[in-house]
Amino acid sequence: MLEMVLTTGVVHLTIGNLIMWLIAFLFIYLAITKNYEPLLLVPIGFGILVVNLPLTFLMQEGEGLLWKFYHYGLEWEVIPPLIFLGLGALTDFGPMIANPKTLILGAGAQFGVYVAFFGALILGFKIPEACSIGIIGGADGPTTIYTTVHLAPHLLGATAIAAYSYMSLVPIIQPPIMRLLTTEKERKIRMRQLRPVSKKEKILFPLVTVMVICLIVPASAPLMAMFMLGNLFKECGVVKRLSDTAANELMNIVTILLGISVGATMSAEHFLKPQVIFIFIMGLVAFAFSTAAGILLAKFMNLFFKEKINPLIGSAGVSAVPMAARVSQIMGAKYDPKNFLLMHAMGPNVAGVIGTVVAAGVFLALGR
Amino acid sequence: MSDVTAPMAGKVIDVKVNVGDTVNEDDDLIILEAMKMEMPIVAPTSGTVKEIKCKKGDSVGADDVLVVIE
């Protein structure tokens, strides 16, 4: 009789498991009722729930089902690059090609990555861990996951959740910083309508970009190559089937595997540690500094350029696409309803994605 | 007389005025959707709507004339 009872999971439950159940339910609740990143939080929440059911051994090395998803999907680097393939097929680089100097704003907004990196070191994290925490400031989910799996896999649940939750909190985190750092006159700066970009330029862009970036930071190649391949699919116009699949079906499939694998890393014994709180704090610091750096850089550039940049698009350099660009548009329209910043903000926004991948490449090359 | 043009490519999801309507500056004329975001296109000046060159559901390009105000 006792033996039979011991084979059930119930008697092996820990307090930690119960806390993780609550977190799982909270995620699923937020996804369903608040529509808060539902595509990720539903599978992540469910993954958290099932790995915290004792004796299921879903994450048992070499055996468990979710371990196989995690191992072959994330540790073998398959999933994040495939997500980048889909993102490439969804991204229009036109606004960036039309006004290339806004690319620099995407570089400036990586500043927070390094603030969080040093912050994490001061808090006592090791260098590979600090790299994984810093990259949260890039506001790019797949890049954060890719970097963490390589450098500090034990932190994966925390960094992934921090990156995705701050990405969806962009409309709350950014506006106060944007107001603080700009004058009303600056917020009303109108920017000239972007020139139309030819198809040839759009086709050449992914080819040139993959060469430039991979020559400078070879370690960024897996993400960059897939990102640009997806974009080439989209722009070349002759492989509509491939670009549709990359952007829709394939993206959905890998999102399922990504979500459940990330959730599965969050078992009570791995996740419930005080350092997780530090990771969340550092993530927020990184976001705030990235936002501020983008705005200040735009103001700095205005000292040199005759054609002024509205500094509100600087904050869009954090790569949360297109949330950050939307925030710029909303803020701009609030002070001048005839001002349309959305397309101008898309430039730094997509440049931010490239910037974050480059930063991640350097972390991967040196941060081991 | 002034043309109200589309600030960016997008889809017209609502037309808020009719020909002959009197509008004030900054009144909403058209709701345009781009990047899954709805944006009101407002009147540049006060006046009368002389012509509406788009309808609900149309896809418009940047600089296309949407409304003419007199």
Added chain:
Amino acid sequence: MIDWNLAVKIFSFGLGAVFSSLAILIAAIYVFGKILKSIEKKAD
């Protein structure tokens, strides 16, 4: 113990790579835009 030398190296090299790669990309976009324009002019 944290290797602060390595940390500073990662920081300077990282931020340098981010800015230089995007700056080179800007230059590349201008250059291929110019080249495309001149090719199109010749075609006309």
